[in-house]
Amino acid sequence: MFENLTERLNKVFAGLTRRGKLSAEDVDVAMREVRIALLEADVHYSVVKSFVANVKERAVGVEVSEALNPGQQVIKIVHEELIKTLGPSERLNLTGEKPRVVMFVGLQGSGKTTQTAKVAKFLRGQGERILLVAADPYRPAAVKQLQTLGQRIDVEVFYQEGIAPPELCKRAFVYAQKGGFSVMMIDTAGRSQLDQALMDELGAIQKIVHPVEILLVVDSMIGQEALHVAEGFRDTVKITGLILSKMDGDSRGGAAISIRSVTGVPIKFLGTGEGIDALESYDPSRLSSRILGMGDIIGLIERA
Amino acid sequence: MADIFSKWIKGLDKTRKVTFSRLTSVFGTNEIDDYLWDDLEEILIQADLGIDTSADILKSLKRTAADQGLFKANDLVKFLKIELMNRLKDVPDPFQDAKDAKPFVILMVGVNGSGKTTTTAKLAKIYQQSGKKVMIAAGDTFRAAAIDQLQVWGDRLNIPVIAGKEGGDSAAVAYDAVQAAIARGSDILIIDTAGRLQSRFNLMEELKKVHRVIGKALDGAPHATWIVLDATTGQNALSQAKSFKESVKVNGAILAKLDTSAKGGMAFAIARELDLPIIYAGLGEKPEDLERFNRESFVEGIIGD
Ligand SMILES: Nc1nc2c(ncn2[C@@H]2O[C@H](COP(=O)(O)OP(=O)(O)OP(=O)(O)O)[C@@H](O)[C@H]2O)c(=O)[nH]1
Ligand SMILES: Nc1nc2c(ncn2[C@@H]2O[C@H](COP(=O)(O)OP(=O)(O)OP(=O)(O)O)[C@@H](O)[C@H]2O)c(=O)[nH]1
Numbered sequence: 001m002f003e004n005l006t007e008r009l010n011k012v013f014a015g016l017t018r019r020g021k022l023s024a025e026d027v028d029v030a031m032r033e034v035r036i037a038l039l040e041a042d043v044h045y046s047v048v049k050s051f052v053a054n055v056k057e058r059a060v061g062v063e064v065s066e067a068l069n070p071g072q073q074v075i076k077i078v079h080e081e082l083i084k085t086l087g088p089s090e091r092l093n094l095t096g097e098k099p100r101v102v103m104f105v106g107l108q109g110s111g112k113t114t115q116t117a118k119v120a121k122f123l124r125g126q127g128e129r130i131l132l133v134a135a136d137p138y139r140p141a142a143v144k145q146l147q148t149l150g151q152r153i154d155v156e157v158f159y160q161e162g163i164a165p166p167e168l169c170k171r172a173f174v175y176a177q178k179g180g181f182s183v184m185m186i187d188t189a190g191r192s193q194l195d196q197a198l199m200d201e202l203g204a205i206q207k208i209v210h211p212v213e214i215l216l217v218v219d220s221m222i223g224q225e226a227l228h229v230a231e232g233f234r235d236t237v238k239i240t241g242l243i244l245s246k247m248d249g250d251s252r253g254g255a256a257i258s259i260r261s262v263t264g265v266p267i268k269f270l271g272t273g274e275g276i277d278a279l280e281s282y283d284p285s286r287l288s289s290r291i292l293g294m295g296d297i298i299g300l301i302e303r304a
Numbered sequence: 305m306a307d308i309f310s311k312w313i314k315g316l317d318k319t320r321k322v323t324f325s326r327l328t329s330v331f332g333t334n335e336i337d338d339y340l341w342d343d344l345e346e347i348l349i350q351a352d353l354g355i356d357t358s359a360d361i362l363k364s365l366k367r368t369a370a371d372q373g374l375f376k377a378n379d380l381v382k383f384l385k386i387e388l389m390n391r392l393k394d395v396p397d398p399f400q401d402a403k404d405a406k407p408f409v410i411l412m413v414g415v416n417g418s419g420k421t422t423t424t425a426k427l428a429k430i431y432q433q434s435g436k437k438v439m440i441a442a443g444d445t446f447r448a449a450a451i452d453q454l455q456v457w458g459d460r461l462n463i464p465v466i467a468g469k470e471g472g473d474s475a476a477v478a479y480d481a482v483q484a485a486i487a488r489g490s491d492i493l494i495i496d497t498a499g500r501l502q503s504r505f506n507l508m509e510e511l512k513k514v515h516r517v518i519g520k521a522l523d524g525a526p527h528a529t530w531i532v533l534d535a536t537t538g539q540n541a542l543s544q545a546k547s548f549k550e551s552v553k554v555n556g557a558i559l560a561k562l563d564t565s566a567k568g569g570m571a572f573a574i575a576r577e578l579d580l581p582i583i584y585a586g587l588g589e590k591p592e593d594l595e596r597f598n599r600e601s602f603v604e605g606i607i608g609d
């Protein structure tokens with residue numbers, strides 16, 4: 001479905017010799033292709049617009065080097081700018097008094113419960129004592145799902161039936177304090193940013209247990225809606241990081257750029273499978289080439 | 305008509321308000337010019353129609369504008385609606401005219417978390433309410449508590465659930481379920497399966513086996529294989545529909561989560577490239593939040609009135 005951006009740019013620049021400066025016209029034509037590549041990768045329309053304008057400014061007048069042809073030169077600039085936008089990978093910020101609270105939020109089915117368990121296993125491996133909190137009393141068997149995963153990784157799961165999530169989290173916090181847990185991780189129910197009552201519930205939980213990390217879990221296959229989702233959650237709670245899930249598929253994951261531009265918070269993990277170990281830290285360069293749809297050429301360009 | 309689709313319209317209300325105001329500002333009193341075409345492209349792309357489909361629609365709309373001699377932006381709205389509507393089909397639920405298939409077997413497939421299990425329960429409720437004897441099967445033996453999730457739905461709706469053990473063979477559950485549905489004289493059997501990304505070769509092979517085994521248990525089954533698509537999905541939806549169609553002959557789609565503000569615009573590319581009708585639309589998490597797909601409501605959701 002995706003014609004390689006390199007090929008497209010090479011076609012665009014077919015008439016251009018290797019030397020000289022990139023003219024405004026050259027760059028204009030190239031940016032049309034870049035724009036298409038980004039939109040096909042699900043980067044939000046408005047983000048693409050400002051991104052392309054930025055890159056255009058940088059690219060005009062650039063000297064075409066010996067090593068790269070004009071197409072590659074443009075890709076190099078786009079790639080660098082994307083990396084800048086995506087930002088470096090960051091670790092969880094687990095500081096302050098114990099128990100430190102980490103909360104997972106996001107749309108329905110985005111992968112919250114699964115990533116909660118994955119991150120719990122990861123942190124346990126670093127010597128943390130973890131308490132999982134099953135704060136999704138709505139979806140059928142959501143609690144059982146977390147309990148099953150908790151059992152698999154040998155981590156305790158806190159749950160009390162018939163208690164609303166904010167109160168449940170309050171009790172869990174007290175329990176974690178007394179029990180000497182170092183990290184308390186809350187799995188919340190999936191919700192749309194349009195659902196005011198459920199969004200308020202997140203705000204209430206935040207107010208009660210003051211999470212050090214509120215991680216927005218986003219399905220990497222999400223389309224243009226990503227921007228509004230990010231805005232909605234950011235407006236309700238203090239999002240501190242992103243997890244992009246289902247990166248083991250063939251989606252481009254351009255939503256990462258949209259969300260980054262809106263929230264400015266770092267990407268903290270990638271979910272790369274259904275298994276409990278399928279959690280990776282991300283590499284901006286690799287994600288950038290994936291978004292642009294060109295795994296192979298990037299190495300070459302980075303070395304040039 | 306307003307009655308039948310009232311829930312849909314209510315579900316899309318908040319989205320419609322946003323789109324509507326944007327559309328008013330786009331069309332308003334403007335003349336048709338390049339800015340208008342750009343704005344229109346923006347609306348379509350932001351609804352996840354994708355570049356190709358959006359370009360296609362604009363091209364055809366430009367032709368109409370020229371042919372009809374339109375110059376007011378407002379006059380375009382009607383034609384835009386028609387343009388969008390014509391790209392989709394309203395098809396009947398195939399169960400309605402499958403008189404001889406008993407039990408009528410529906411296989412539910414799709415990527416992780418798209419809404420398969422919830423939709424299985426919703427469909428079961430719809431058929432049950434129309435007086436049919438319904439059975440559902442927990443073909444997801446893989447995901448933690450997936451069986452419990454369907455079991456809870458079965459209990460709530462008072463619909464029998466056929467299930468195996470977590471970690472068991474999904475094809476065996478499907479086979480048993482068909483046999484049980486035959487034995488108990490069910491009119492319809494809906495089989496849920498585990499979510500899987502279309503790029504995972506082994507998991508797709510496993511799904512093919514489930515499909516095959518159902519055919520062995522009952523000639524001609526599954527009578528329908530439906531892919532559940534998450535309406536928030538962007539360009540990847542086409543690749544999903546394509547792969548699942550190739551692997552297990554998907555012949556219908558269900559667009560879940562249309563209430564979450566996503567527009568589900570990929571449906572147009574799927575209709576165009578794969579000729580796959582959308583049969584139902586998911587509009588919430590409750591069992592009654594499923595409606596027959598209606599292209600008019602859908603198009604309204606994308607462009608407003
Ligand atoms: N392939 C793949 N599947 C994933 C990944 N993360 C989660 N999943 C699957 O996606 C589906 C949904 O994951 P959940 O963790 O239940 O999602 P959730 O956000 O908790 O869902 P709700 O609580 O219903 O809102 C399940 O089938 C998971 O196994 C991932 O990184 N890769
Ligand atoms: N808002 C909304 N949520 C939905 C809809 N359909 C399903 N959901 C929610 O989406 C989440 C995932 O739904 P499931 O039915 O578990 O999805 P699935 O495809 O069976 O997931 P896996 O089996 O893990 O692959 C749950 O939280 C559902 O409540 C819908 O139409 N609207």
Ligand SMILES: [Mg+2]
Pocket residue numbers: 112113114136142187188189190
């Ligand atoms: Mg969950």
Ligand SMILES: [Mg+2]
Pocket residue numbers: 420421422444450496497498499
């Ligand atoms: Mg399921």
